[in-house]
Amino acid sequence: MAGRWAPPAGLLLLLLLAALVAARADKPARAGRGDPDSEPEPCSAVFQLYGNVYPHGLYYVAMSIGNPPKPYFLDVDTGSDLTWLQCDAPCVSCSKVPHPLYRPTKNKLVPCVDQMCASLHGGLSKNHKCDSPKQQCDYEIRYADQASSLGVLINDSFAVRLANASVVRPSLAFGCGYDQEVGSSTEVAPTDGVLGLGSGSISLLSQLKQHGITKNVVGHCLSMRGGGFLFFGDNLVPYSRATWVPMVRSAFKNYYSPGSAGLYFGGRSLGVGPMEVVLDSGSSYTYFSAQSYQALVTALKGDLSKTLKEVSDPSLPLCWKGKKPFKSVLDVKKEFRSLVLSFSNGKKALMEIPPENYLIVTKYGNACLGILNGSEIGLKDLNIVGDITMQDQMIIYDNERGQIGWIRAPCDRIPNENTIHGFEEGYCRPQLPSIFGIQNEECADYYRSNKE
Numbered sequence: 001m002a003g004r005w006a007p008p009a010g011l012l013l014l015l016l017l018a019a020l021v022a023a024r025a026d027k028p029a030r031a032g033r034g035d036p037d038s039e040p041e042p043c044s045a046v047f048q049l050y051g052n053v054y055p056h057g058l059y060y061v062a063m064s065i066g067n068p069p070k071p072y073f074l075d076v077d078t079g080s081d082l083t084w085l086q087c088d089a090p091c092v093s094c095s096k097v098p099h100p101l102y103r104p105t106k107n108k109l110v111p112c113v114d115q116m117c118a119s120l121h122g123g124l125s126k127n128h129k130c131d132s133p134k135q136q137c138d139y140e141i142r143y144a145d146q147a148s149s150l151g152v153l154i155n156d157s158f159a160v161r162l163a164n165a166s167v168v169r170p171s172l173a174f175g176c177g178y179d180q181e182v183g184s185s186t187e188v189a190p191t192d193g194v195l196g197l198g199s200g201s202i203s204l205l206s207q208l209k210q211h212g213i214t215k216n217v218v219g220h221c222l223s224m225r226g227g228g229f230l231f232f233g234d235n236l237v238p239y240s241r242a243t244w245v246p247m248v249r250s251a252f253k254n255y256y257s258p259g260s261a262g263l264y265f266g267g268r269s270l271g272v273g274p275m276e277v278v279l280d281s282g283s284s285y286t287y288f289s290a291q292s293y294q295a296l297v298t299a300l301k302g303d304l305s306k307t308l309k310e311v312s313d314p315s316l317p318l319c320w321k322g323k324k325p326f327k328s329v330l331d332v333k334k335e336f337r338s339l340v341l342s343f344s345n346g347k348k349a350l351m352e353i354p355p356e357n358y359l360i361v362t363k364y365g366n367a368c369l370g371i372l373n374g375s376e377i378g379l380k381d382l383n384i385v386g387d388i389t390m391q392d393q394m395i396i397y398d399n400e401r402g403q404i405g406w407i408r409a410p411c412d413r414i415p416n417e418n419t420i421h422g423f424e425e426g427y428c429r430p431q432l433p434s435i436f437g438i439q440n441e442e443c444a445d446y447y448r449s450n451k452e
Contacts, residue, residue, distance in 0.1 A: 001079045001143040001282030042215045043162040044233025046415055052226040053388045054360040057284045059222055060191045061230055064159040073098050074195035076220065076230055077282030078397060081200035081254055082120060082141055084149050084175030085193035092179040096188040104176045110137045110153040116173045117153055119201040139175055144377055151177035163235055170211045172204060198254040199399055208232060216399035220281055221411035224391045228411040236415055237396055242405035245345045250278055256397050258404045259345030263292055266337035270295040275383045279395060283386030287374030292383060296371060305335055316368035325365020329356045332367045351406060357389045
């Protein structure tokens with residue numbers, strides 16, 4: 001998880017939706033339900049997302065935890081493994097949260113000798129040593145924005161409604177955080193904790209796989225209009241339509257990485273070396289290394305019309321104003337060109353970043369660059385593709401096949417029983433500069449509808 005820039009806003013109600021289970025021509029064949037010799041088939045689950053990039057600064061999901069189950073809001077974070085809640089154990093330092101603090105019981109503690117504890121400490125690059133078989137499993141996790149959680153690992157049930165309309169309540173390991181540094185202690189935080197969906201074995205996704213409930217596949221679709229959806233399992237995955245690249249083991253923890261990429265602006269290379277890229281839904285904005293960031297800023301400033309003037313805005317470091325205040329990114333996007341990340345890890349594996357995927361319009365009516373200098377927060381050579389750049393794309397992290405995929409999609413349309421994949425008319429390939437040899441017509445209807 002990288003930095004969160006914007007303050008929290010109001011809270012929204014829980015809504016948990018189920019996706020229809022159905023085999024599709026573009027998906028792998030499955031064992032028949034009527035086959036008595038076939039093992040129970042892993043299912044899928046779909047959750048509604050809340051929040052936005054600006055002004056909320058995050059996307060979050062409601063999960064039901066405990067017995068009886070109680071709702072908690074969790075920051076969706078593919079950049080970390082551990083799921084944790086602020087809890088009363090008792091609490092040493094906790095911020096104000098939307099719901100009453102989770103209260104653990106002693107019989108829920110995970111012992112230090114448990115394999116889950118070893119997995120947790122392995123993912124945190126900590127030495128795992130137990131002085132006693134009865135010792136509890138303590139943890140400390142720190143994020144790129146210097147937020148942190150200190151706590152103890154526990155087990156409790158998660159109520160998950162699946163696509164087949166059944167509700168499962170597996171006992172899963174997660175963190176009970178009793179000492180946090182998560183920003184202001186006087187304002188109410190938008191979430192009760194973090195939903196860790198990284199590739200480590202302590203992640204909630206990996207645990208659901210171990211229980212045979214879902215496949216080790218997770219995806220999200222973050223809407224530019226706010227909200228979106230999150231899914232576990234592969235029933236919604238458009239295997240034949242998405243752009244796919246093999247996962248690359250990142251030198252930075254268990255980040256999901258599509259490998260190294262070249263950076264293009266307006267169809268021409270910016271001349272920076274290969275960028276190590278990771279995808280992180282726990283980061284509101286996108287972060288480039290110093291060299292790539294400076295090359296981008298130079299290109300942007302050299303390409304802008306004289307109608308835009310650089311202006312100071314407390315929202316982000318680099319902003320522009322027009323002749324009159326902008327109401328949305330659609331008012332200003334024509335003044336900017338698209339970026340493209342060209343991944344060497346796959347054939348024609350291109351990720352387009354149109355202006356609406358790297359700009360925001362603030363409450364002051366200015367257009368601001370949502371790509372930041374990662375070296376200023378200690379990211380060094382790491383380049384993080386954050387929420388702003390992943391909006392209106394379905395991003396799929398397929399740990400079963402070791403691949404990452406993406407495809408343009410209208411993320412405010414949540415899958416239902418009438419549209420198995422949710423957007424039968426919505427999928428399209430990106431509109432890329434013609435130098436890449438990809439036709440743009442496939443996306444014409446989608447892009448026109450988003451401009452209206």
